Amino acid sequence: MYGWxxxxxxxxxxxxxxxxxxxxxxxxxxxxxxxxxxxxxxxxFNNVTTPQ
Amino acid sequence: MGTVEHIGRGAGRISGDLGDLIPSPRPRxxxxxxxxKDPVRTAVRTFGEVLITLGxxxxxxxxxxxxxxxxxxxxxxxxxxxxxxxxxxxxxEEHFDGLGEGDGFAxxxxxxxxxxYHFTIVEGTxxxxxxxxxxxxxxxxxxxxxGNFSVAGHRVGKGAPFNDINLINSCDAVVVETADNWxxxxxxxxxxxxxxxxxxxxxxxxxxxxxxxxGPYENVVGQTIVPPTDGxxxxxxxxxxxxxxxxxxxxLMTLTTCHPRFSDKERLIVHxxxxxxxxxDPGKPDWTPPELKETA
Numbered sequence: 618m619y620g621w622x623x624x625x626x627x628x629x630x631x632x633x634x635x636x637x638x639x640x641x642x643x644x645x646x647x648x649x650x651x652x653x654x655x656x657x658x659x660x661x662f663n664n665v666t667t668p669q
Numbered sequence: 670m671g672t673v674e675h676i677g678r679g680a681g682r683i684s685g686d687l688g689d690l691i692p693s694p695r696p697r698x699x700x701x702x703x704x705x706k707d708p709v710r711t712a713v714r715t716f717g718e719v720l721i722t723l724g725x726x727x728x729x730x731x732x733x734x735x736x737x738x739x740x741x742x743x744x745x746x747x748x749x750x751x752x753x754x755x756x757x758x759x760x761x762e763e764h765f766d767g768l769g770e771g772d773g774f775a776x777x778x779x780x781x782x783x784x785x786y787h788f789t790i791v792e793g794t795x796x797x798x799x800x801x802x803x804x805x806x807x808x809x810x811x812x813x814x815x816g817n818f819s820v821a822g823h824r825v826g827k828g829a830p831f832n833d834i835n836l837i838n839s840c841d842a843v844v845v846e847t848a849d850n851w852x853x854x855x856x857x858x859x860x861x862x863x864x865x866x867x868x869x870x871x872x873x874x875x876x877x878x879x880x881x882x883x884g885p886y887e888n889v890v891g892q893t894i895v896p897p898t899d900g901x902x903x904x905x906x907x908x909x910x911x912x913x914x915x916x917x918x919x920x921l922m923t924l925t926t927c928h929p930r931f932s933d934k935e936r937l938i939v940h941x942x943x944x945x946x947x948x949x950d951p952g953k954p955d956w957t958p959p960e961l962k963e964t965a
Contacts, residue, residue, distance in 0.1 A: 618718045648726065653733045658796060662734075664933035665831070665926045666794045666821040668900035669808050 738800075738826035745801040746828055749773040750789045756848075763849040765811040768792040771801055775812050777820070778844040780963040781837065788830045790845075794821045803830050803924075806903050812845040813852045813946060815918040819903035824926040824937075831926035834939050839891045840876040842960045843922060843941050849949050851958045854922040854941035855879045857891040875963065878944030885911045886919060893938045894928055902938045919943075 622640075626633040657663065753773035768774055770793040778787045794804040803822035810816030822831035837843075839862055843854040858866050858881055866881045882889055885906045893902070901908050903923050912918075920943035928937035947958045 618715045645729065648729055649733055649737060653730055656730075657734070657738075661933040662825045662927055662931045663796070663799075663823065663827075664897065665799065665823055665936070666804075666806070667895070667902055667925055667936055667938075668898065669794075669806055669903065 734826045736826075739828055742800050742802070742823075742826075742828035746789060749791055749801050750776070753789050760848065763847055770795060771798045773802070774805070774847070776846040777803065778846070778961055779834075779837065779841065780844065780961050781841040782833060784961070784964050788822075788828070790820055799823055800827050802828065809903050809923075810905075810920070812847050812922075813850060813920065813943065815915055815920045816905045817903055817907060817921045817923050818845075819923040819925065821925045824928075824930055831924060831937075832930075834924050834926060835892070835928075835937055837892070837924075837939050839870060840873065840879050842875070842963055843924075844958060844960050845922070851947040851949065851960075852943055853945040853947070853958060853960045855944050856939060856941045857882065857889060859891040860893075863890065879942060882919060882942070884917075885909055885913060889921070889940050891940055893940075894935050895938055897933060897936050899936070902936070902940075907938075907940055 623633065623637065626636050628636075749771075750773065753776070765774060772792050773789040774792060775790045776787055777790055780786075788802045790803045790805055791798050791801045792805050792807060794806055798804040799821060803820045805811075806819040806821065809819040812818055822834075823829050824831050824834075837856050839856050839858045841856050843856070845852045845854065855876070855878065857879065858870070862870055863881050870876060871880065888909070889907045895902055901910070902925065904910070905912050905918055907921065907923060922941045922943070924939040924941075926937050927933050928935045945958075945960070950956060
């Protein structure tokens with residue numbers, strides 16, 4: 618998977634490395650700002666209240 | 670591939686023939702280099718890569734939950750505190766009506782947790798409000814009033830204001846600052862301290878005003894662990910349906926959070942009782958009550 622992506626990135630090594638790091642940063646940002654905030658309420662440790 | 674290798678090897682020698690005459694001691698089964706495309710190999714490797722990736726995602730989630738939400742909440746808490754300070758500067762009249770969900774209206778200090786432990790309490794206990802800081806159960810009393818001033822707070826991430834409330838000992842102060850007043854609440858005796866309280870710990874100087882409550886409050890102790898469905902802990906008389914008339918109600922404060930940490934199996938509850946009120950002096954804006962210096 619990662620080998621396939623690497624082989625399909627264009628340009629010399631430096632360009633490939635930059636592109637690869639940018640893709641990693643993009644995935645991390647997507648997880649941190651979209652996926653995790655969505656998934657978090659489904660997990661148990663945020664329930665701190667009792668019924669009113 | 671193999672042929673190309675062979676030519677390349679021979680070309681590097683002085684006598685190309687010699688290479689063919691002397692047999693190689695270790696016959697090569699297969700030429701080195703990238704292995705031929707094997708679908709099973711590819712599938713297994715991809716599967717492994719996916720597993721490693723999922724592991725990294727889980728690790729990243731831990732970072733998100735334990736550190737990143739703290740950063741986000743710290744910003745929101747700071748904004749709420751600034752907004753509250755602005756409001757206190759504008760109005761001198763203390764009132765709690767008309768508060769919107771997520772509006773800050775008081776500050777809480779637990780000196781036993783250190784001088785830097787302070788949070789702005791916001792109205793409401795929705796997820797969004799609790800991201801800002803400890804949230805007030807909207808139907809419960811407000812600071813200083815009789816009844817049960819109840820506040821929920823996170824224990825993991827989001828600033829985790831109530832991370833350590835299990836460490837609140839009996840008589841530890843929970844100081845609540847409002848526009849005009851400082852209210853000093855102190856944690857009630859724990860269940861195993863009730864017997865012999867008056868002759869034991871109850872004699873300590875900081876336990877002044879803290880006694881084993883009687884009457885309908887008989888079963889209220891400093892710290893309890895209850896099932897998550899037990900809403901009675903924030904009732905005017907915790908753990909009871911009895912609602913005494915306003916004149917007979919004690920002024921309590923209740924903190925709720927999840928228990929055990931990282932789980933929502935139960936709720937950890939801390940009950941405290943109002944022991945003192947200091948009216949703010951407009952002439953001395955920087956004055957703080959002596960209880961704030963009870964840092965352990």
